[in-house]
Amino acid sequence: MEQKSRASNQGDHQYRQRIRDLLAQTPLFSELPVEQLDPLVRGTRKVRAQRGEIIFHRGDPCVGFHTVIFGQVKLVYVSAVGVERVVRLIGPGDSFGEALMFLEKDYIITAEALCDTLLLHVAREALFDRLDRDPRLARRMLVSLSRRLFMLMGDVGAYTMRSGQQRLIGYLFREARGRFGEPFRVEVTKGVIASRLNLTPEHFSRMLRELSERHLIRVRGREFTILDPEGLQAVHG
Structure with a gap:
């Protein structure tokens, strides 16, 4: 019995150490001294999600926030008639759920893993104690939430002031990151990209085809190449 107890304690210690190491990798907690992570560790658990698995549904209680270690998550709003709109794509190092956690509100969107994903869920009480x-x-x-609000305002401006073609071209330039003439790969489907840009899949595909026919871009599956950045920028305006 004593041997089993020691093995259990050792396993618990290794698990907590692993959680601490993972927390230390996240941008939010990377500058905290290791000893200050211990109170957070007690309120943190690992969440593993396979591709297509729902992490939480709209209406579920929000009792903490998530941060992605590896993988990708999409946050989606589903209308009453079943139309899905991708609100945000979450990658490694990014987090979500903080605002609703502070407001003590239920989730207003659904989170789904786009591939095999590992997340950490930090409980509200553990975080609040550390913030105090x-x-x-x-x-x-606050900086993280403010940056997200700034990005949201940019999205609203794009949806209201820019055409669908302008939104698509802006997306391609962001994803290319200056790598013109060489292919870059996006890790989400074209349907997800279209939803994120507030476009129908048909409209999205038609614009890709038109830009390809004008030899401004090349599309092969999930690989894109900007062939003529100056010409593409001229179309963007």
Whole structure:
């Protein structure tokens, strides 16, 4: 019995150490001293999700926030008639759910894994206790939320002031990151990209075809190449 107890304690210690190491890799907690991560570790659990698995549904209670270690998650809003709109794509190092956690509101969107994904879920009480003790962490979280709000305002501006073609070209330039003339791969389907840009799949495919026929881009599956950045920028306006 004593031997089993020691093995269990050792396993618990290794699990907590692994959680601490994972937390230390995230941008939000990377600058915290290791000993200050321990209170957070007790309120953190690993969440593994396979491709297509729902992490939470709209209406579920939000009792903490998630951060992605590896993989990708899409946050989607589903209308009453079943139309799905991708609100945000979450990759490694990014987090989501903080605003609703602070407001103590239920989730208003659904989160789905786009591939095999590992996340950490940090409980609200554990985070609040740490924020009360560390103004620097509170400031980092405010910066993160403010940056997200700024991006959201940019999205709203794009949807209301730019055409679908302009939104698509802007997306391609962002994803290319200056790699003109060489292929770059996106890790999500064209349907997800279309939804994120507030486009129907048919409209999205038609614009890709038109840009390809004008030799401005090349599309092969999930690989895109910007062949003529100056010409593409001229179309973008």
